[in-house]
Amino acid sequence: MANFLISRLVQSLILFVLVSMIGFAVLHLAPGGPLSRFALVPGLSQADIARIGHEMGLDRPLPVQYWEWLSRLLVGDWGQSFRDSQPVLAVIGSRLPATLELMIAAILIAIVTGIAIGIMGAVRRYSIFDMLATVGAMIALSIPTFWFGLVTIYIFAVKLQWLPAGNRATIGGSGALLDYLHHLIAPALVLALVEVAVWSRYMRSSMLDVINQDYIRTARAKGLPERTVLLRHAFRNALLPMITLAGLELPNLLGGALVAETVFTWPGMGRLFLDSLGYRDYPVVMGILMFSAMLVLLGNLLADLLCAVADPRIRLT
């Protein structure tokens, strides 16, 4: 396992370096670059702007700038928001919990539902249930999340009035847990839609792979009840690739969260991203971009760690 972990760590480091390079490149693609905000300030001549640029070190060679930017990044200095001069990390940090709550809720729903549907589909292959599930999954993958969100709002908030149309809590409300959950349901479900489809398809195919293995035949030859064979033997093995899948789905979840937050006016990091983009508040935008990428890197590393723990073939070599 040590070898495995070390190689994964090294890979993650390489990826981190590449990610930072891409991020830096994107940052400098902005028209006017980091100086763009100054272009909007009246009263600053070109010479002034050039001088500010020189002070910010923008006329030094790119690799040097990259190195400085990266070092600042690593110590936590992510710049300051153009809008209110707050440190970018702090701003992100204030909005992060809301996004995390949404993502976790969606993941939980998606995993439980997706796995159940996947197992059922595999065990009752080609049945009506399985075919409906497959077609349903494909349609679910094709629906634009925000449209689904709008339709949900229309049906449940406008017509039926069962759920609130947005926000994290009722304005002026008591802030109770129930109220919070009431607001969480719709965006979490909408975000979970695509994930349920993905998980159920992968779980089904993983179960099918496992069910045809020889050790399942051995388990049956022991005379064990079918449920035990499926759960203790098949499921346990079919679950392993799902851990890797969780890591791979992280970027999609983050992107989906942005959309869900927009449709349901949920005050999370995604909303912040859009708002800042509208204001051309590049430090915050870049900050969120890098933060998401690093979150994905970390998530994948964790997933691999979990794999190593769960699979004795990796753990004990």
Next chain:
Amino acid sequence: MSTTTTAMLSPGSPKAARPRNRALTRFRRHRLAVFGFSAIIVLVLATIVGPWFIPFDQLHIDLRYRFAPPPAGGHLFGTDQLGRDLLVRLLMAGRISLTIGFAAMLVSTAIGVLVGVTAGYYGKAIGIVLMRFVDAVLCFPSIFLLLVLAAFVHPNVLTLTLIIAATSWMEVARVVESQIRTLRERDFTKAAEMLGASGRYVMFNELLRNAVGPIIVAATLTVARAILMEAYVSFLGYGIQAPTASWENMLNNAQQYLGSAPWLAIFPGLMITLAVTSFNFVGDGLRDALDARFDLA
């Protein structure tokens, strides 16, 4: 056990399918792909020639008929806040959205094939670095990247196509690279090299010909993804701008009228879903058809 007995005895689940159901499923899956394909043809034709058959022009503003629910006043899908016929606008918008989808697919497939082939054939350092680069780009949520890039440029059909392509080529590159890597290990590539064929000949002719199948599947699914990505970007306001209509910015405008004129939001969304689903069905069907070649028994 012989291959016949193995084939007959699998899937090992006691609830294995009846023979009739198996054939039924194959036909049904086939039907889904056929449905998807026909839907695409219908959509493309409708968007190209449809508007000529509809008595209303997409820019024709008729304030008497504002917010007419379908099918009032001869407007099959209703009208919007300026009295413009929704169906016509949907079809015209379809031209934009489908064009972006196809174009983005072409560009991203080209990039993906180039990167994938280079990485797969040369292997070693170049291959590893390139594929790590692909992994790194995939660490960024596509929507985030798309939005940032879209904010930097003036969004029109061309720039949007390029941006969407810039965030969609990775999947194709991966597929191509892994195909080529496996094929490279196989004997016939070595045989071709031994016969004195030059490197580039080997690379493009032999390998590409065998990898064409998965590339087509990936390309089809890329169209679906591209249409969806354009949807997200435009919905969030960074895509096609008014007065040009695309399905997605129609949805954006419709958001505020959700309570009073829901059809303004429902129909564009349906069109997007229909288009994306069709491409996904076709892509899935193609993937199955290609896999079937390697099925034993």
Next chain:
Amino acid sequence: MMAPAELPAPIPAPDPADGLSARRQDPVLEVANLAVTFATDNGVVRAVQDVSFALSPGETLALVGESGSGKSVTGLAIMRLTPPAPKVQLGGSIFLRANGAARDLASLDPQTMRMVRGNEISMIFQEPMTSLNPVHRIGDQIAEAVMFHRRVNRRVALARAEELLDRVGISEARHRLSSYPHHLSGGMRQRVMIAIALACDPRVLIADEPTTALDVTVQAQILALLKELQAATGMAILFITHNLGVVAEIADQVMVMYAGRIVEQGGVVPVMKHPLMPYTQGLLRSVPRMDLVGPGAAPLEAIPGSVPDPLNPPPGCAFEPRCVHAEPGTCNIAVPPLEEAGGRHVVRCSRWRALRGRED
């Protein structure tokens, strides 16, 4: 538990000259007219037809045949491990005599069958490398069978597992209990499979080509182990194989299958020394022999042609298209019935009497 059922008439008493020792106890496994039919997309496949045999305690019956002969399917059918109807139809009767009761396994409901499977009758398979669950420990995989059938707690079951590992020749048994399959070699994994199969003291063990995937030296060890265990426990073994050398070494009875039917059956000595069916003769002739080596020795003979298409069997004897002694008008008209040739030796050939003098 089902009440003892009516058994078919007993098979005639063995002739001592047969080579079978006088085991005149009631057979522990009695199969009559077993038939397994698969409904596939391309048509009906009769994988096994009209298979009958009796197995006594402590006896080993070798089931021999090429790939596609139906031998593996026979083993799986007896264990009721084949897919259920309507994909697979099971015909005939399978009487298992254990714990004082005789039951027809073919007619048991799945729940009762599960109590019998792995308990009174067990099976080991061909591929030891993939037959063990990679994420469970060895000890747990053995203990699982014990816990389910004997209803004991985990500690007792693991103790039994350790005892079994020792019995099958795995050293450091206690340490091995917590190993995972990927730590063990192929031969050791097969020993573990045997341990699992023996966990509940079965009366019958079905071994489906257990040594085919192993090295020759390991093969010999596993065979020796099986013989030793059989002598100690008195269990009967149905040994499925295509290797005639193995048959000669461990079998008391042998049954040759071709295209789903038995074509020759009897004591191992009569059948192998005086085979009556051309197919059996061909099989024996194609085995390389050290004493027939050297200049002037006849070349190895292969049986020409290939196994018939299971979807389209020939109208008469299934072996007729490949048989050098085939006689049109006799052999390709109808499937020959099984005829007695003396003692327990039976043969399915229209011309066996005519051919008998010639081969020796």
